[in-house]
Amino acid sequence: MTQTVVITGASAGVGRATAQLFGRRGANVVLLARGGTGLDAAAAEVEEAGGTALPLPVDVSDADAVNAAADRAEERFGPIDVWINVAFTSVFAPFTEIGPEEFRRVTEVSYLGYVHGTMAALARMRPQGRGTVVQVGSALGYRSIPLQSAYCGAKHAINGFTESVRCELLREGSGVHITVVQLPAVNTPQFSWVLSRLPRHPQPVPPIYQPEVAATAIAFAADHPRRKQYWVGASTAATILAQKFAAPLLDRYLARTGFDSQQTDEPVPQGRPHNLWQPLDGKGGRDHGAHGAFDERSHTRSEQAWASRHAGLLSLAAATALGAAGTRAALRRHR
Numbered sequence: 001m002t003q004t005v006v007i008t009g010a011s012a013g014v015g016r017a018t019a020q021l022f023g024r025r026g027a028n029v030v031l032l033a034r035g036g037t038g039l040d041a042a043a044a045e046v047e048e049a050g051g052t053a054l055p056l057p058v059d060v061s062d063a064d065a066v067n068a069a070a071d072r073a074e075e076r077f078g079p080i081d082v083w084i085n086v087a088f089t090s091v092f093a094p095f096t097e098i099g100p101e102e103f104r105r106v107t108e109v110s111y112l113g114y115v116h117g118t119m120a121a122l123a124r125m126r127p128q129g130r131g132t133v134v135q136v137g138s139a140l141g142y143r144s145i146p147l148q149s150a151y152c153g154a155k156h157a158i159n160g161f162t163e164s165v166r167c168e169l170l171r172e173g174s175g176v177h178i179t180v181v182q183l184p185a186v187n188t189p190q191f192s193w194v195l196s197r198l199p200r201h202p203q204p205v206p207p208i209y210q211p212e213v214a215a216t217a218i219a220f221a222a223d224h225p226r227r228k229q230y231w232v233g234a235s236t237a238a239t240i241l242a243q244k245f246a247a248p249l250l251d252r253y254l255a256r257t258g259f260d261s262q263q264t265d266e267p268v269p270q271g272r273p274h275n276l277w278q279p280l281d282g283k284g285g286r287d288h289g290a291h292g293a294f295d296e297r298s299h300t301r302s303e304q305a306w307a308s309r310h311a312g313l314l315s316l317a318a319a320t321a322l323g324a325a326g327t328r329a330a331l332r333r334h335r
Contacts, residue, residue, distance in 0.1 A: 002027065002028055004027065004082075005027050005028065005029050005080075005222070006073055006082070006083045006084065006117075006121070007022075007032065008032045008066075008085050008087040009032070009033055009087030010033050010039070011038025011041075012033075012038050012281070012290065013086075013186070013188030013189055013190060013292070014136060014186060015033070015084075015086035015136075016038070016289065016290040017214065017215035018084060018214075018215040018218050019031055019045070019046055019053075020215070021216065022051060023046035023047070023048075024050060025219075026051055027051050027052075028052045029046045029051050030053075030054045030056065030073040030077070030080075032056050032058040032066070033057070033058065033279075035275075035280070035281035036057060037281040037286065037287045039055040040287075042055065043055040052077075054073060054076050054077070056072060060109060060114075060117060063120075067116075067120045070121070074124065079124065079128055080121060080124055082131070082132045082133075083117060083118070083121035083131070084222065085133070085136060087109060088151070089109045090195070091106055091148075091151075091195045091276065092196040092197065092198050093196065103150045107153065107157075110155070111153075111157045114135060118133055122165075126174060129174065130175045132179070133178040134178075134225070135180045136180075137155055137159060137180045137182045137229070138183050139182055139183070139184055139233075139235065139236040140155050140239075141155030141158060141159045142182075143239045143242070143243035144156070146254060146258040146262075147259065158180070165178055166178050179225040180221075180229040181217050181218050181230045181232060182230065182240070183214050183232050183236065184233030185204030185205050185208045186210070186211055187204065187211065187297075188211055188291070189288040191292055192293055193288065194274055195274035195275075196272065200265060201263065202263060205261045205262060206297065207233065208297050208298045209300075210300050213232060213301060217232045234303065
């Protein structure tokens with residue numbers, strides 16, 4: 001049976017790589033994003049890979065538009081099997097240099113966009129008793145860093161509302177699942193097109209991973225949604241655990257290092273175009289693709305993602321190893 005998958009933010013970055021992956025699976029892929037050029041290019045890639053694409057220009061901050069897109073997806077392909085929320089925007093600047101309307105815009109896209117997508121998905125999945133929602137989160141949803149207060153706030157909020165929704169689905173015994181994939185720094189075009197007031201070009205904090213690493217984890221989560229969440233990248237695991245046990249130390253460390261680590265040595269020209277209000281890849285514009293400007297510094301695989309996907313196997317191996325060690329110790333005592 002052909003799977004129908006809706007992906008927000010599908011015109012570039014992680015959303016684009018995820019669309020490519022589901023295209024290779026032969027899925028029906030509904031692509032939601034603002035940018036026309038990126039959407040058209042993503043749809044062409046899905047078709048070339050063997051899938052069927054339906055590109056729909058949508059701003060996820062508009063709940064009615066998201067709901068209408070869900071209607072169009074079902075009219076074309078029938079019931080939606082998987083809904084993946086990826087779309088976001090951001091501002092790189094100290095909090096005191098972000099205007100209230102800019103902060104609101106980031107929140108409306110990067111947090112409420114997930115809320116709107118989840119609402120549209122559940123309105124259709126709950127009556128049919130099946131379906132999966134995958135939230136693409138971030139390690140920054142547990143440990144915030146300087147210069148990204150709006151984005152970090154949105155990612156924290158996604159975790160909060162998703163946990164609430166999960167409990168409600170469990171309470172009603174629903175066959176619908178909701179899970180989160182927590183990502184590390186990823187080499188996407190966002191660092192070249194988000195609004196930045198930094199003196200130098202923004203960069204992801206190393207280690208950096210290619211968007212295909214994230215896409216693989218997202219697809220696995222869609223296939224195995226009973227897990228509450230998946231962690232991608234050793235840095236994600238380290239960040240989440242360090243926040244749990246050493247948050248005050250992280251505050252001081254990031255106060256010292258968090259500004260320089262998010263900037264390259266390249267100066268940013270004043271008035272650099274950004275996508276906060278309008279897409280940079282409108283009709284006739286440039287297709288930014290899945291990858292950003294950091295290919296040479298990015299990892300193509302993640303051992304932590306593998307470990308997250310095979311947690312049960314690792315637990316069994318650990319238990320077996322402990323049991324074997326206990327048996328050897330017992331034999332030595334009885335010699």
